[in-house]
Amino acid sequence: MNDVLVLAEHLNGELKDVTFEMLAHARGVADASGTKVAAVLLGSGVGDLAERLAQQADEVLVRDHDGFAHYNSAVYQPVLADVIRGREPSVVMIGHTAFGVDLAPSLAVALDAPLASDVIDLAVEGSDLVGTRQTYGGKVNERVGFGGAAISLVTVRPAAFAPEEASRGGSVVALDTEVPDEPAFRRFVEYVEAAAGEVDITKSDVVIAIGRGIKEEENMPLITGLAELLGGVVACSRPVVDAGWLPKDRQVGSSGKTVKPKLYVAIGVSGQFQHVAGMKSAETIVAINKDPKAPIFQAAHYGIVGDLMKVVPALTEKITELRA
Ligand SMILES: Cc1cc2nc3c(=O)[nH]c(=O)nc-3n(C[C@H](O)[C@H](O)[C@H](O)COP(=O)(O)OP(=O)(O)OC[C@H]3O[C@@H](n4cnc5c(N)ncnc54)[C@H](O)[C@@H]3O)c2cc1C
Structure with missing residues (x-):
């Protein structure tokens, strides 16, 4: 097997929890197959985030460019496809978030790669990669294979894995992949912050x-x-x-x-x-x-x-x- 590649998700200068959860699980998959964990980070002015990721990944591939100042899957997708084709990881992990479900299907089509969505587990069995997804409202777990594909994609359910503290000191590699302009059919207009309620349920013990x-x-x-x-x-x-x-x-x-x-x-x-x-x-x-x-x-x-x-x-x- 080749490396496990984790797509870092971030917003307003902060990495999302799902990124650390995926990195922690990627480590287990990589250890089981004797490979490495790489993270890919697309953003604008994201040097600090790259350093943070390097604590958890063996390598952080960063494309820092104004074109990534705001998320637009039409810009992300061709760049990621290029990075993935160049690196040939065995598996690419993307969060099953609004961001990931927007991006992963078109990325899978561009790469002609199999995609398992909303996985709650990913394991190496012999030389095969096996994902676990839930169906029938969570009553049944199904195991999915990837048909021996060279590159497979998964979107990972948030909170499916526990994050881990690590201080790996991985290397940060700056990429110079070409970044296309935003296409006319899909432009970033504005980011609308959800109205803040009186109570923040995420902060209470x-x-x-x-x-x-x-x-x-x-x-x-x-x-x-x-x-x-x-x-x-x-x-x-x-x-x-x-x-x-x-x-x-x-x-x-x-x-x-x-x-x-x-x-x-x-x-x-x-x-x-x-x-x-x-x-x-x-x-x-x-x-x-x-x-x-x-x-x-x-x-x-x-x-x-x-x-x-x-x-x-x-x-x-x-x-x-x-x-x-
Ligand atoms: C795409 C998608 C996203 C979703 N996202 C979310 C989400 O973010 N959060 C979420 O919560 N759901 C979400 N749902 C809905 C989810 O599938 C369930 O329908 C929902 O969580 C059920 O809510 P509930 O447990 O309150 O209601 P119910 O499933 O109706 O359960 C009510 C429970 O109350 C118990 N009960 C009834 N009367 C009493 C009583 N007197 N004393 C004690 N117990 C009693 C019953 O035994 C039952 O277990 C999502 C669904 C979809 C399709």
Whole structure:
């Protein structure tokens, strides 16, 4: 096998978590196949980011150019295709993010390479690369092969792998690959920052998340009371946002936010993988659900099977008593 190449994703001068998660897993794949981990970084004024990446990768390939001041897949794609053709890595890892799902399919077509999307694992078995993806709402894991292709592409689900601290001191290599102008059919217009809510659920040590099991907006005070008592914030699953009970910036999951609090309490949340993707790295997860087979119990460290309308008041009362 050849190297494992990780595409670094960054925004506003910061590398995204998924980049470090991919680098950590790439290390395992590279070690298993006796190869190296390379990162590719496209950006404008990204010297600092390259140094940061060099702590985790054996080599960082950097194309620093004004044309990358803003993300545009129509500019990224031909440059990346050139870099990949030149390096011939065995596998290219790209985050399964808005950025990655925009870029990876057209890149795979340009390279005539197989692409497995949203993988949660990537392993070397003998001389073969095997990816794992989930289907049927996370009920089934499927193993995918790449037909022995020379170059394969995967998009990697955020939070599927834990990042690792490392201080490798890899080399930084400046590339001079030609960067095309933005095509007329696809231009960067402006970056619109999501409206900042009153609460940043990613910053709190305690997150109390509610799901559809809460049933009525009128039941919310039950939850806000518990959150206040524990000094936490209230977050939610997507149906709660869809119902308009909480704003979008409280949603946890693959299309919401990723949180890593010390304590995550999931109340009336079934635990579909789209939700779990955003909270599974929490230090301690407690789930309250009336269905003992709810998938959230697979992610939880502690589970309470019961009606939240009874469990939450009892829990609140007990904590109040202990605090007193
Ligand atoms: C592309 C895509 C992206 C998505 N992104 C996200 C995302 O970012 N975040 C997200 O959360 N979802 C996301 N979803 C939706 C996701 O698939 C699930 O539909 C959603 O997470 C389910 O929310 P829920 O657990 O609140 O509701 P449900 O699945 O309806 O579960 C409700 C749970 O409450 C329990 N319950 C009911 N009554 C009680 C009671 N009285 N006491 C205790 N328990 C009770 C039930 O047993 C059940 O387990 C996404 C879906 C798609 C297709």
